[in-house]
Amino acid sequence: MNFTLHIWRQENAKAKGRFETYTVEDISDECSFLEMLDILNEKLTTNKIAHPVCFDNDCREGICGMCGLYINGRPHGNDDGITTCQLHMRKFHDGDEIWIEPWRAKPFPVIKDLVVDRTAFDKIIQAGGYISTTTGGVPDANSIPVSKEQYEQAMDAAACIGCGACVAACKNASAMLFVGAKVSHLAILPQGKVEALDRVQKMVCKMDELGFGSCTNTYACEAECPKQIKRQNIARLNRQWIGSIFGNDHKK
Amino acid sequence: MILDSKIPEGPLSEKWTNYKATQKLVNPANKRKLNIIVVGTGLAGASAAASLGALGFNVDIFCIQDSPRRAHSIAAQGGINAAKNYQNDGDSVERLFRDTIKGGDYRAREANVYRLAEVSNDIIDQCVAQGVPFARDYGGLLDNRSFGGAQVSRTFYARGQTGQQLLLGAYSALSREIARGSVKLHERQEMLELVLVKDKDGKERARGIITRNLVTGKLERYAAHAVVLATGGYGNVYYLSTNAMNSNGSAAWTCHKKGALFANPCYVQIHPTCIPVHGEYQSKLTLMSESLRNDGRIWVPKKLEDAEAVRNHTKKPEDIPEEDRDYYLERRYPAFGNLVPRDVASRAAKERCDAGYGGATGLAVYLDFSDAIKRLGKDVVAQRYGNLFQMYQKITDLNPYETPMRIYPAIHYTMGGLWVDYELQTTIPGLFAAGEANFSDHGANRLGASALMQGLADGYFVLPYTLQNYLADQIYVGGISDQTPEFDEAEQKALEKEQRVMNIHGTKSVDHFHKALGHIMWEYVGMARNTESLNTAIQKIDELEAEFWKDTYVPGTIDEFNPELEKAYRLADYFELAHLIATDALHREESCGGHFRTEHQTEDGETQRDDEKFMYVAAWEYKGHHQPEEMSREDLNYEHIKIAKRNYK
Numbered sequence: 039m040n041f042t043l044h045i046w047r048q049e050n051a052k053a054k055g056r057f058e059t060y061t062v063e064d065i066s067d068e069c070s071f072l073e074m075l076d077i078l079n080e081k082l083t084t085n086k087i088a089h090p091v092c093f094d095n096d097c098r099e100g101i102c103g104m105c106g107l108y109i110n111g112r113p114h115g116n117d118d119g120i121t122t123c124q125l126h127m128r129k130f131h132d133g134d135e136i137w138i139e140p141w142r143a144k145p146f147p148v149i150k151d152l153v154v155d156r157t158a159f160d161k162i163i164q165a166g167g168y169i170s171t172t173t174g175g176v177p178d179a180n181s182i183p184v185s186k187e188q189y190e191q192a193m194d195a196a197a198c199i200g201c202g203a204c205v206a207a208c209k210n211a212s213a214m215l216f217v218g219a220k221v222s223h224l225a226i227l228p229q230g231k232v233e234a235l236d237r238v239q240k241m242v243c244k245m246d247e248l249g250f251g252s253c254t255n256t257y258a259c260e261a262e263c264p265k266q267i268k269r270q271n272i273a274r275l276n277r278q279w280i281g282s283i284f285g286n287d288h289k290k
Numbered sequence: 291m292i293l294d295s296k297i298p299e300g301p302l303s304e305k306w307t308n309y310k311a312t313q314k315l316v317n318p319a320n321k322r323k324l325n326i327i328v329v330g331t332g333l334a335g336a337s338a339a340a341s342l343g344a345l346g347f348n349v350d351i352f353c354i355q356d357s358p359r360r361a362h363s364i365a366a367q368g369g370i371n372a373a374k375n376y377q378n379d380g381d382s383v384e385r386l387f388r389d390t391i392k393g394g395d396y397r398a399r400e401a402n403v404y405r406l407a408e409v410s411n412d413i414i415d416q417c418v419a420q421g422v423p424f425a426r427d428y429g430g431l432l433d434n435r436s437f438g439g440a441q442v443s444r445t446f447y448a449r450g451q452t453g454q455q456l457l458l459g460a461y462s463a464l465s466r467e468i469a470r471g472s473v474k475l476h477e478r479q480e481m482l483e484l485v486l487v488k489d490k491d492g493k494e495r496a497r498g499i500i501t502r503n504l505v506t507g508k509l510e511r512y513a514a515h516a517v518v519l520a521t522g523g524y525g526n527v528y529y530l531s532t533n534a535m536n537s538n539g540s541a542a543w544t545c546h547k548k549g550a551l552f553a554n555p556c557y558v559q560i561h562p563t564c565i566p567v568h569g570e571y572q573s574k575l576t577l578m579s580e581s582l583r584n585d586g587r588i589w590v591p592k593k594l595e596d597a598e599a600v601r602n603h604t605k606k607p608e609d610i611p612e613e614d615r616d617y618y619l620e621r622r623y624p625a626f627g628n629l630v631p632r633d634v635a636s637r638a639a640k641e642r643c644d645a646g647y648g649g650a651t652g653l654a655v656y657l658d659f660s661d662a663i664k665r666l667g668k669d670v671v672a673q674r675y676g677n678l679f680q681m682y683q684k685i686t687d688l689n690p691y692e693t694p695m696r697i698y699p700a701i702h703y704t705m706g707g708l709w710v711d712y713e714l715q716t717t718i719p720g721l722f723a724a725g726e727a728n729f730s731d732h733g734a735n736r737l738g739a740s741a742l743m744q745g746l747a748d749g750y751f752v753l754p755y756t757l758q759n760y761l762a763d764q765i766y767v768g769g770i771s772d773q774t775p776e777f778d779e780a781e782q783k784a785l786e787k788e789q790r791v792m793n794i795h796g797t798k799s800v801d802h803f804h805k806a807l808g809h810i811m812w813e814y815v816g817m818a819r820n821t822e823s824l825n826t827a828i829q830k831i832d833e834l835e836a837e838f839w840k841d842t843y844v845p846g847t848i849d850e851f852n853p854e855l856e857k858a859y860r861l862a863d864y865f866e867l868a869h870l871i872a873t874d875a876l877h878r879e880e881s882c883g884g885h886f887r888t889e890h891q892t893e894d895g896e897t898q899r900d901d902e903k904f905m906y907v908a909a910w911e912y913k914g915h916h917q918p919e920e921m922s923r924e925d926l927n928y929e930h931i932k933i934a935k936r937n938y939k
Contacts (some may be wrong), residue, residue, distance in 0.1 A: 183430025
């Protein structure tokens with residue numbers, strides 16, 4: 039298969055970006071999208087046409103959350119429940135034009151080409167996305183039963199890979215699905231309940247401070263999440279938030 | 291060099307207790323004055339940094355990705371072992387210890403493995419307290435599954451994403467310490483050099499690192515009282531592996547070049563259940579969790595004509611009747627069946643495919659769930675393995691509920707690594723190695739679900755003790771300056787490393803050479819090795835290396851975000867490492883675990899150890915580029931366990 043690629047190129051955070059057009063030929067339909075970009079880079083490098091296109095990637099099996107490209111207007115491309123590295127060229131047609139962009143969101147500034155800075159997500163977790171334990175001195179793992187249903191719900195939320203597709207998909211660049219997933223994961227489990235109300239306050243405040251937008255309930259995030267994290271987690275976040283205002287005895 | 295493993299006195303089961311009771315400690319006020327560098331944020335690095343930070347030390351932690359949560363521990367699927375015996379099926383610390391020693395084919399250090407089994411239960415408690423959502427049964431208690439090399443169910447899991455959940459647990463503990471200010475995070479930073487400083491007592495100690503800021507290209511200096519290396523394994527020397535694209539062996543290799551001995555490099559694990567290779571452009575291989583072998587049955591066609599028919603698509607594997615299928619693992623190993631250890635399962639698959647019975651491209655066997663679906667129903671199978679099935683279908687476009695999975699062995703894990711003593715200290719004082727980066731616990735073959743266990747054991751429960759024992763003497767040193775001739779020199783070396791690959795100005799890409807190296811390694815230093823193949827490998831590696839230094843082209847400059855440059859200086863190290871792997875494999879004239887020498891096998895094709903000659907750890911010392919490395923031996927003394935033939939029949 040042959041493709042025409044329009045790729046966002048930008049030297050660094052301060053430079054002005056632009057689309058450049060390249061072509062790739064004889065691509066197998068079993069080839070993954072990132073392998074197709076590898077082939078392009080090999081061509082650009084060895085023929086000294088241009089510097090290779092920079093894009094983040096690591097595990098290439100859909101779990102590390104490192105890759106993330108906006109492909110033909112969709113985060114992670116035109117398939118459901120996958121990351122960019124799991125997208126295969128069989129999802130395209132011979133001769134297709136493909137537009138490739140980085141995540142577009144103010145809290146994720148471009149580093150180079152298709153690579154963005156997502157450290158804002160780490161900062162939100164640092165604000166409270168944990169249970170305050172230190173190593174050692176904890177009870178036996180089976181001392182507190184957790185119902186199968188709670189486990190399933192917590193696990194559904196905990197499956198988030200922190201790739202940022204939810205933010206990229208949102209017209210407001212809201213991080214509500216990301217934050218909702220972590221708040222839910224920990225609030226559902228008995229171990230995480232103790233700090234739940236403080237946690238939601240801290241994480242939401244940090245999210246606002248870092249410049250993420252508000253949620254207007256269009257659920258583009260849910261539609262594009264590679265791990266299919268549900269919008270119910272946003273609802274749970276909202277309930278926790280209200281609870282933290284009206285029901286938090288510790289609130290200063 | 292004489293290797294002192296510093297194994298504590300006393301009976302095996304009391305060694306760790308005795309060590310902890312008599313080791314040196316650092317008082318809380320002094321902890322604040324001591325700095326520790328941790329390189330790597332996988333299970334071992336993140337758990338170590340979080341634990342050390344919580345104790346009150348000042349920790350700097352580094353990762354090459356944009357966030358600590360990306361480390362490749364995240365991709366571990368199946369589970370983590372512990373000797374909880376929640377299933378009442380006969381498990382105990384002693385049994386986990388014995389299974390691990392046997393699984394490693396009697397090539398691991400007894401005392402380390404026993405300690406690993408001992409602390410395994412604490413890990414599960416710790417993770418649950420952090421909010422790791424391990425699978426539960428209907429009563430709300432923790433569920434277990436079985437993994438290869440064990441006859442008990444001791445593996446804890448979180449769907450097919452156990453590594454992810456454990457890493458996120460360690461990452462959350464780390465994030466808490468970062469928020470408290472005890473740990474400083476440096477993301478997108480790669481360690482290029484280790485800094486050694488000679489103290490007043492004339493002894494050289496690890497005192498810092500030089501890193502490259504991968505965004506700006508700037509070299510940076512970090513000084514500390516001790517350095518912990520938790521940078522994972524070197525499986526990517528084979529190019530195609532289940533490792534992440536950026537996983538690399540360079541940090542460990544840099545330490546090796548500075549004097550840290552490298553142990554057992556030839557012990558490489560080849561995982562039996564990976565999605566087969568499909569094309570020359572392929573960048574990596576995807577693992578299908580060992581947990582699938584709980585319910586999946588592995589087979590190839592019994593008749594050669596059937597094998598041929600499935601290869602040229604005139605027959606579908608699901609149409610081959612039961613009586614014409616050869617469940618070769620169940621046939622050869624009735625006691626363990628599909629749950630034999632990884633090295634055994636991998637070799638058996640290769641044997642069948644080499645004999646012409648492979649499906650698909652000829653290099654594939656079938657992992658079949660039709661029995662499980664009949665027995666349990668599609669829903670239960672989906673509940674257990676749904677995400678793995680989805681992953682398989684996305685990659686191959688085949689539906690594993692309807693047609694058996696195609697699988698083939700692939701490079702997965704490296705048991706070899708930096709030599710460490712009982713305290714996880716390398717031969718360089720003040721340099722510690724944890725997790726896959728060290729060699730210590732898995733002998734010649736690692737059992738499934740034991741990598742997560744070891745990474746977290748090292749980070750949560752071993753280093754916080756042993757590092758303190760070392761640091762107790764370091765309070766007299768005072769603050770460490772990074773403005774010294776030693777740091778100047780190390781920074782200069784790091785710069786030369788970058789410039790050297792940048793200045794080749796050849797014509798071929800780095801990947802071109804990496805793929806070629808991978809082919810050599812897989813072909814000649816892969817699942818089956820012999821004197822001839824290894825000698826060929828060494829010659830070919832050296833030739834390729836020479837070509838690399840003449841004809842590579844690295845675009846861009848050193849002062850910018852430049853992934854091609856990163857790949858180039860990492861590959862430069864891989865050539866030397868590949869040479870050492872082949873050398874080690876050549877010297878070890880026996881077969882054990884993942885190291886299979888075709889000259890040394892039993893009549894029925896099993897590994898043939900030579901305990902008389904090779905019951906030792908081979909630790910290699912760097913002597914300069916292309917100089918033969920010098921081998922030191924650490925003899926393995928089994929005081930507790932009775933050595934036996936490894937039998938899974």
